[in-house]
Amino acid sequence: MSDLFGGDVPSTPNEQFEDRPLADRLRPKTLEEVVGQDHLLGDDGVLTRMIKAGRLGSLIFWGPPGSGKTTVARLLADQVDYHFHQISAIFSGVADLKKTFELAKQMRANGKKTLLFVDEIHRFNRAQQDSFLPVMEDGTIVLVGATTENPSFELNAALLSRAQVLSFKSHTHEAAEQLIARAEELEARKAPLDAEARRALYEMADGDGRALLGLLEEVYAATGEDEVLDQKALEALVQRRAPVYDKGQDGHYNLISALHKTIRGSDPDAALYYLSRMLVAGEDPMFIARRLIRMAVEDIGLADPQALPQCVAARDAFHMLGTPEGELALAQAAVYLALAPKSNAVYNAYNNAMRVAKTTGSPTPPKVILNAPTKLMKSEGYGDGYQYDHDAPDAFSGQEYFPEKLGRQTFYEPVERGFERDLQKRIDYFKRLRLKRQTGKS
Template structure:
């Protein structure tokens, strides 16, 4: 009879450790995809070589190795590793950790406090780290998937170095797949195309790839090699990483805008699709297209606003997925339209001048005079009705009395605005001519 071991189950053998746990790197050299930080000449690599770690924030997508790197850093620098999850911890947990770290500090042992999802701590909780980081009681290593400049307060950021971890590329994911095969002693039951599809489905997440590999290795031996369709039946495709209220959202909408502004319809369609596949509300996209039509296309093609509004209306009538085609059509139209920010910039300049000039009144000649008193005061006197002139243009000055004419709208030579510019130049010449004639009469 086997002796009783409290670490073992009462019946049967010890449960097999998950593949992800068995493949966890045992040294920094085994970490894949982060050589820009961990290499001998890289920032963290140099700190490890000196055995002098600074407090840091590891910012990167899920499954890129943040927790593993922190654990290995503590091991290489002989620091006590104290893990904490901001999701499940509060002030009481922090106080307990800080007390224990202070006791170790007095005995000459350092502590690495690893805080997973550190952005979930509120501002006051983040402030509680400051004195312990400053006096060296703890070396803080925070892990976050969110932009630290948005989620962490300035005082904490000023005491930490921020390192950006990359999503794992194809080569790194292939390395992990090969390690999974070596650990199990047999190749993954996949054809070449399916193997490529597997790494694409992982979307840069090493942990996800290993978990999928474990599922595939658990298939019956007579399953045979799976093609892409067979792979899709066996494992579920992960949803794309996308948070509609966080940095990923703003990054992708920026990509949509920049692609349309850069007249690249293919890239614009790709980023639009990324947002829609991530669960973005198509009506949000429709509203942004209306903004783009007025801000970036403007009068270079006045149809742009019509197209954007039509796409919005079409989606409201059809819903998904049919209405999304109207939004895609508007994206392509806007991306291929000539661009002009003349109206956008002109309005900005005019509003600044409006704030500066205060309450200047319009010239009396362009004011309506519905009462006799107003007529007696000169309201409307000398007003010229432009359509009645030979050129349909009177050349009158519509700026306030005491304010010189200023130019805010400067049309480009793009699209329809080229014609608008020629028309404005013609009117400017007529205005100058009539001004000269008026001076001669005086």
Template sequence: MDLFAPDPAETPPSPPPPTGAIPLAERLRPAHLGEVIGQEHLTGPEGAIGRMVAAGRLSSMILWGPPGTGKTSIARLLAASVGMRYASVSAVFSGVADLKRMFAEAEGALALHGRPTLLFVDEIHRFNRAQQDGFLPYVERGTVTLVGATTENPSFALNAALLSRAQVLILHRLSPEALTALLARAEEAEGVPLPLTAPAREALIASADGDGRFLLGQVETLYNAQLAQPLDPAGLGRFLQRRVAVYDKDRDGHYNLISALHKSLRGSDPQAALYYLARMLTAGEEPLYVLRRLVRFASEDIGMADPQALQQCLLAKDAYDFLGSPEGELAIAQACLYCATAPKSNAAYKAWKEAAASAHATGSLMPPANILNAPTKLMKDIGYGAGYAYDHDAPDGFSGDNYWPEGMAPQQFYRPVERGFEREVLKRLEWWDRKRRERGAE
């Protein structure tokens, strides 16, 4: 398997395929970074990628974002922007032997031509830990500049050693404005307007859910059909065999309605929340999209005030998967009503934001040695686990020990409110704090 794109300096170009055989998404790939849509926070003059290109030097990076947001296009353009050799590999199709051959070719290109290689690794999270470790010496020696692409959270999907040598850059879902611009490029390339009414055009953009590649695939399907008359939203839904949101005469859009639903839930108005839910579902909104938003709401706006809210939303998703439409939509309505009538707290949401900021600021501080596991004699000899206070052996099942890294004062991220179940949680935290103070004074 050839893992590398042809190098113009080494391989004569092959004749291009006929234009009609090239997918629309491929024909519309940007020719330079300025043409990348929707990621200006990275590719613009003040963005991390824009600054690296301006300086003519790239560092290894992980591009993290949803499908169809331009990760592959950016990687290709980065190599061309700084004159590097471009090589690509997919973790889905490659193994250890492929990686060894790839690194050997990169070393040869550097030795013979002085050309470093930009190595693009698609779906990098699919490589196991040993394979990920195999990249480290080549990245450290400068044989390759690694650009990995992933849809998974790098904190969980990638080795800490690899992450410490690469900058994580987050790509956003394409906004409606970005998707509109992409649609205009497609129409310009085809030379004719898309056969859709204005409301159907908005519905098509909303149905893409931020995925530019998916949008272009739907556009290509519409052009290939050579429709005689423009489709309205209902006709578009039938043609694509996909539920497409229908907007009323005032064009209350997908995002306006989900915002209204979210704020009605937050404001504990079950009647208004049920109305906006019905507006979305009867218009043809994807039920799973609504369920995803309800799950997010249960964590962000209810949290520990009623931990059952999250479970109710997940059960509604299971019920909908089991029953389908329209019967399963009653389970969505039940979850909506549960969330609207539950006590509200964003304490967990705020605590997570503060904790994430603190983790980013403090880097890799070691936990105190007494709470580290010591599975080997060497680790025991250097003090791992020494002096650990086993809480179940302590009075009241609470040792009051300090679990924070050395040199870092205990922090308070989570501040429960006096509502719902969090009132009970607050009592527990206050009791534990009092015990800590008492034992600290002993």
């Protein structure tokens, strides 16, 4: 079970229950009421086992907005009888942290442990994150940090080594249906939506329980007792909420990674889906075009020499057509790449050549292929014996071009797919000719 939404409880105790937002009125009062995070709070959940064992260590809650991170932290403190203290990394500085740690020390002296919940913990800089380490190690606080960003990239290794990362999941349709059912019971009224509108509401919330209840509250407020909205009327009423996607953060990198891997995996339908997801979320089409070009040279290469021109043409077509017509050119390129024969032979060859270039110093190329612009260089043998390949039989001299100190190297090894099968035949042909020219053996 997982909590459906996060956030703070009202700060005014005397506030009328009916005046509070629906999401707040439905906030779980115990961990058993939390829905959607069974992997954490079910009978065999990680947090359930921690509570039973009586060993609650520092934790990092990683998950999307509205998945219940704040609520679970608050209920967790109640469950183990810790003092709950909450701060936000957005509004707190070094002075606030010092006051918080001092308060926790006082609570500890009075026999009460503190669960310090830090919202948006990834917003703290490295020095601020390091300041938690001493008070975590001496038991002054049990830290529960919440983040929507990948902790591996956003949190210090020292902090991560002292805390267990728990992943919160977006709400599924099943979890969202439980929320709506609770709202219907609280409001003593069926949600005024037909089946299609109800499904559309799930999609608009995009897995965010708090957003789902906020949208449902708008629907209740705007409809009469017997009124039922269809999907079109729902969208006109609440507008469409954009999917969770931050072009500078996880959503951005997750979707481009998905697009790249589905193209590499030769699945045009999945590629079109992730391409569409990115466009719907407002991704810059030129970013997509650049990534498609990269995929063409990394994953297709010379197995299909037309892959790169297709992607460059798609980029140019988008520049000419603009939106929304230009997106079709990107879609065509994505499908072409997905269905093209795959080869990373050039990619691997380049990386191997770079490795050798970086690790073998600066051996001089053979003098035979060096120009001799001065008399001194000519007298030193620069250019002596060079054979002009166009004058040689088969336009191939078979000369050795690698530095003598390095010796002949092989970097490019074509695969047995697409055009690279023909390229392998050419390589084998020139290899035989080279052996014949250099040794006289056929």
